[in-house]
Amino acid sequence: MDCVGHDSDRDERQQFGPVDRCLRHPPLAGMRGTSSVDLEIRDTIRVGNNHNAQLVLVDVLRSDPGLEWLGGERRLAAKIYDPLYFDDDDGYLNPFLCVDKHYTHEAHAYAELQDLQGRLVPKYYGSYSLDLCVGSKLRHVRLIIIEFIPGVAMRDANPACYSQPARQHIMKAVVDFETTLYTRNILHTDLHPRNIILVSGSDSGVPERLVFIDFGGAIFGRTWDNSNLFPGTYISPLLRWHVACNPTLHFCDWVNWDWQSWLEAEYKHTASTVTEEMRKVYLPDYLLAPPQLTTN
Structure with a gap:
């Protein structure tokens, strides 16, 4: 996936604010599940502008049937792929394409490395969608949940x-x-x-x-x-x-x-x-x- 921005992207960057651009460019469509989980941020690991993803420590407050096992895990990290904070190198990169790439490639990599999870790579607890309220609209952001590695x-x-x-x-x-x-x-x-x-x-x-x-x-x-x-x-x-x-x-x-x-x-x-x-x-x-x- 080519993440380099084009002239149209740079023009849009001049016309619209970051939040409006995020509303115009939702994440890649996927197969949305029927189960949900409530998370509470316990601490931050790496957040703010100019990061490919926001990384936070989370507690599981509630989970739907089928996801109960999440509540038994004590140390979880949520990696949130939010283009709002992505460093687009002054318009050289398309943040929406970049974030889509990072999210899909990371989720696929964990699936391919399932037998290494918990040893050489963190345990992977799936991919999710996060809906953020922006006035009367919803902004959709993807995230994954993985094991937090103390070290x-x-x-x-x-x-x-x-x-x-x-x-x-x-x-x-x-x-x-x-x-x-x-x-x-x-x-x-x-x-x-x-x-x-x-x-x-x-x-x-x-x-x-x-x-x-x-x-x-x-x-x-x-x-x-x-x-x-x-x-x-x-x-x-x-x-x-x-x-x-x-x-x-x-x-x-x-x-x-x-x-x-x-x-x-x-x-x-x-x-x-x-x-x-x-x-x-x-x-x-x-x-x-x-x-x-x-x-x-």
């Missing part, structure tokens, strides 16, 4: 507080998760420390587990243009996480060792899965060639 975002953790073995444990978990997604033909596109929660369960200095969040930008294919390369086939980290691909760009503060030597030792057992065809696709000659020095 610290990797972005907010201090790498200096972790030993090198602990950092290597963390980075291996990152590589393994991304590889699992890729094997299922899902490209995360935003694998960043802000989207990785470190959950501590002991005093060993090593997180009990890592939980990965934010799949609004997920691509269901193996490339940005949705062309599938070796669909469903395991691709060794020896290829996609090779140092020539600059895989640790967002994790440079965490990696204080020779990445390539560590990668080759850690994933040596996968070398037999690498074919010459795969190597040509993921590690073409121009990536492996030494940089050319020029003189003035």
Whole structure:
């Protein structure tokens, strides 16, 4: 889904206020259910302008038959996809297309990762519609409910507080998760420390587990243009996480060792899965060639 705005979008932005534009552009139509749930916001996690979604802690006050199990969950987070607060980059992006994309892709990703819920990704409790009163009109907003993960975002953790073995444990978990997604033909596109929660369960200095969040930008294919390369086939980290691909760009503060030597030792057992065809696709000659020095 192309989220870039067009001239007509920018013209509309000049003519109408944000709320009026939201009324003119309701979310994508879907199959609305018959059950409802009443939520109370307990606390805020990430709210306000310039966020792709509003994230709040909620309590379940009441739920219709069929949703009673929601009331038994103590820590829930509601992720609300409201285009009113979306940063459209001064009109360059169409906030309504962007929000529709993030909502639909995230909901679909959780469905595809059902077996990983509660371990590597939060538990997913479904998608919902929220009706907001605007005068005599209703404004419709989509949201999902997921498990709240107590922990610290990797972005907010201090790498200096972790030993090198602990950092290597963390980075291996990152590589393994991304590889699992890729094997299922899902490209995360935003694998960043802000989207990785470190959950501590002991005093060993090593997180009990890592939980990965934010799949609004997920691509269901193996490339940005949705062309599938070796669909469903395991691709060794020896290829996609090779140092020539600059895989640790967002994790440079965490990696204080020779990445390539560590990668080759850690994933040596996968070398037999690498074919010459795969190597040509993921590690073409121009990536492996030494940089050319020029003189003035």
